[in-house]
Amino acid sequence: VVLAASSGGLVAYADSKSDAESSQNAPKKKVVVLGTGWAGTTFLKNIDSSLYDVQIISPRNYFAFTPLLPSVTCGTVEPRSIVEPIRRVVNKKGADIKFWEAECFKIDPTNKKIHCHSDIGTNLDGTGEFVVDYDYLVIAVGARSNTFNTPGVEEHCHFLKEIEDAQKIRRSVMDCFERASLPYLSEEEQKRNLHFVVVGGGPTGVEFAAELHDFVSEDLSKLYPAIRDLVKISVIEAGGHILTMFDKRITKFAEEKFQRDGIEVKTGYKVVKVSDSLITMQNASAGEVSVPYGMAVWSTGIGTRPFILNFMKQIGQGNRRVLATDEWLRVRECEDVYAIGDCATITQRKVMEDISAIFKVADKDNSGTLTVKEIQDILEDICIRYPQVELYLKSKQMRGIADLIKDAKGDIQKESIELNIEEFKKALANVDSQVKNLPATAQVAAQQGNYLARCFNKMKYSDENPEGPLRIRESGRHRFRPFRYKHFGQFAPLGGEQAAAQLPGDWISIGHSTQWLWYSVYASKQVSWRTRALVVSDWMRRFIFGRDSSC
Numbered sequence: 001v002v003l004a005a006s007s008g009g010l011v012a013y014a015d016s017k018s019d020a021e022s023s024q025n026a027p028k029k030k031v032v033v034l035g036t037g038w039a040g041t042t043f044l045k046n047i048d049s050s051l052y053d054v055q056i057i058s059p060r061n062y063f064a065f066t067p068l069l070p071s072v073t074c075g076t077v078e079p080r081s082i083v084e085p086i087r088r089v090v091n092k093k094g095a096d097i098k099f100w101e102a103e104c105f106k107i108d109p110t111n112k113k114i115h116c117h118s119d120i121g122t123n124l125d126g127t128g129e130f131v132v133d134y135d136y137l138v139i140a141v142g143a144r145s146n147t148f149n150t151p152g153v154e155e156h157c158h159f160l161k162e163i164e165d166a167q168k169i170r171r172s173v174m175d176c177f178e179r180a181s182l183p184y185l186s187e188e189e190q191k192r193n194l195h196f197v198v199v200g201g202g203p204t205g206v207e208f209a210a211e212l213h214d215f216v217s218e219d220l221s222k223l224y225p226a227i228r229d230l231v232k233i234s235v236i237e238a239g240g241h242i243l244t245m246f247d248k249r250i251t252k253f254a255e256e257k258f259q260r261d262g263i264e265v266k267t268g269y270k271v272v273k274v275s276d277s278l279i280t281m282q283n284a285s286a287g288e289v290s291v292p293y294g295m296a297v298w299s300t301g302i303g304t305r306p307f308i309l310n311f312m313k314q315i316g317q318g319n320r321r322v323l324a325t326d327e328w329l330r331v332r333e334c335e336d337v338y339a340i341g342d343c344a345t346i347t348q349r350k351v352m353e354d355i356s357a358i359f360k361v362a363d364k365d366n367s368g369t370l371t372v373k374e375i376q377d378i379l380e381d382i383c384i385r386y387p388q389v390e391l392y393l394k395s396k397q398m399r400g401i402a403d404l405i406k407d408a409k410g411d412i413q414k415e416s417i418e419l420n421i422e423e424f425k426k427a428l429a430n431v432d433s434q435v436k437n438l439p440a441t442a443q444v445a446a447q448q449g450n451y452l453a454r455c456f457n458k459m460k461y462s463d464e465n466p467e468g469p470l471r472i473r474e475s476g477r478h479r480f481r482p483f484r485y486k487h488f489g490q491f492a493p494l495g496g497e498q499a500a501a502q503l504p505g506d507w508i509s510i511g512h513s514t515q516w517l518w519y520s521v522y523a524s525k526q527v528s529w530r531t532r533a534l535v536v537s538d539w540m541r542r543f544i545f546g547r548d549s550s551c
């Protein structure tokens with residue numbers, strides 16, 4: 001059995017014996033992974049390195065557990081506790097995986113090469129640049145912080161994306177307190193230094209504001225009694241509310257809690273300019289206002305990295321803002337390149353584009369009409385290939401196909417129902433409205449890394465046009481199902497040992513017990529026992545001794 005077709009695709013063959021045979025004869029295919037974040041690391045942990053020659057390239061030689069980054073900004077958790085060296089992950093998998101600390105700056109899909117640059121050492125021509133060949137490329141480079149080209153942000157604001165950012169914020173908070181304590185500062189200057197501004201009311205911004213408030217009220221107010229009353233924390237949000245991706249009950253609770261805590265929430269304000277001491281924002285009724293500040297954290301969303309934008313231009317995606325993949329996470333219009341995590345988005349194929357073909361597949365007896373049974377037989381496959389159908393049925397509270405048909409045909413007795421193509425189209429006319437983009441979260445990135453590794457491992461990943469409708473189980477052989485995201489819920493820590501959680505099935509929980517749930521979930525999600533032990537001991541140290549304020 002041939003392992004890979006000449007097209008370079010991974011062809012599906014179930015016979016494991018012949019797989020082993022062929023892998024002895026053919027040289028292993030090169031899989032190059034860009035990035036050691038959530039997506040890249042999860043891929044790496046799950047890929048079978050005996051089947052491929054795996055190489056990883058990333059400017060960071062470690063994985064960082066980003067959900068605990070806000071805790072690092074105030075010293076609740078130490079930076080070392082939430083990072084895992086990528087070489088440890090590699091070592092656990094055996095010696096076959098190579099890692100290079102470098103940054104990719106250009107992808108050349110025509111020649112299947114990537115161009116990289118290393119900051120830490122130069123080669124003979126003195127540049128630190130090198131080229132790597134690939135058979136399959138997995139892009140998992142994440143996203144960058146988005147400033148929306150607001151002047152001054154790059155120079156004067158902190159971002160909260162990497163470990164270094166969190167460490168810089170921690171130092172900057174302490175600097176503001178020490179500066180405000182100097183003997184020669186006016187009260188006005190003291191107040192300015194102690195005004196901490198968070199731009200963006202999303203989960204990261206809100207969590208940071210809550211964390212900072214705890215740090216100030218639990219630790220710093222004791223150490224800086226003379227200036228503690230001058231501290232102010234503001235959250236500036238352009239939309240009408242903070243935490244809009246959560247249920248309204250959580251948003252309301254968070255806004256009320258922040259108000260009680262004295263954290264100012266300014267909604268409806270858009271920051272338009274930042275200077276070294278002033279933040280200027282615009283509001284529909286108040287017009288332009290400028291406020292003095294000591295430190296600002298910019299957390300308004302993410303954008304595509306420049307070298308990915310260039311790559312998109314090369315492959316004809318220049319008119320898009322985010323790299324597009326199909327439902328198998330293959331970059332569209334680019335053979336053998338895959339993209340996972342925050343750097344890409346899945347463009348889900350529409351039912352309506354394939355409706356005639358679906359009809360043909362379903363109409364087994366070629367009668368030109370579909371019976372209830374014919375539709376029933378194919379519905380599961382439709383739902384796998386087009387997840388929006390299931391979402392649609394749920395949103396309309398339809399129990400199944402009978403309701404769908406009734407909807408299309410009006411109320412008719414079930415037994416005699418048959419649909420012609422026009423009626424079938426009508427029944428499914430609105431399902432595509434349910435197509436949704438997945439959020440840019442660690443949960444999505446990790447599931448995609450895991451899914452793609454399993455596809456590579458089973459070698460059932462077919463490149464022979466799985467695009468078409470309902471070829472999932474063709475010829476008795478199970479093809480790889482499209483990626484399907486499973487949502488396990490989301491937390492919002494709100495400070496004061498309180499958190500909110502929104503779990504699947506519209507289940508909301510808010511308060512102290514939710515904070516304990518948060519502790520246990522995040523302890524269990526750690527990538528290794530080593531980091532788990534470190535994080536838990538950091539939490540205990542904080543409970544007993546408080547946070548460290550030396551920086």
Ligand code: FAD
Nearest residue numbers: 035036037038039066067104141142341342440441442443
């Ligand atoms: P990243 O994890 O960002 O990894 C990108 C990797 O690519 C990095 O290793 C980077 O060094 C590398 N890289 C960058 N450029 C290049 C290049 N040119 N060449 C090679 N490598 C490159 N999600 C949740 O689900 N729950 C949470 O509670 C949560 N909290 C968060 C809190 C904060 C403060 C932040 C910033 C994010 C949080 N997220 C959370 C989101 C989550 O971190 C991201 O969705 C996730 O990291 C995306 O994974 P990724 O692998 O796509 O990108």
Ligand code: MG
Nearest residue numbers: 035037040140
């Ligand atoms: Mg990654």
Ligand code: MG
Nearest residue numbers: 037038064066
């Ligand atoms: Mg990460």
Ligand code: MG
Nearest residue numbers: 341342344345
């Ligand atoms: Mg994505």
Ligand code: MG
Nearest residue numbers: 363367369370
């Ligand atoms: Mg028929």
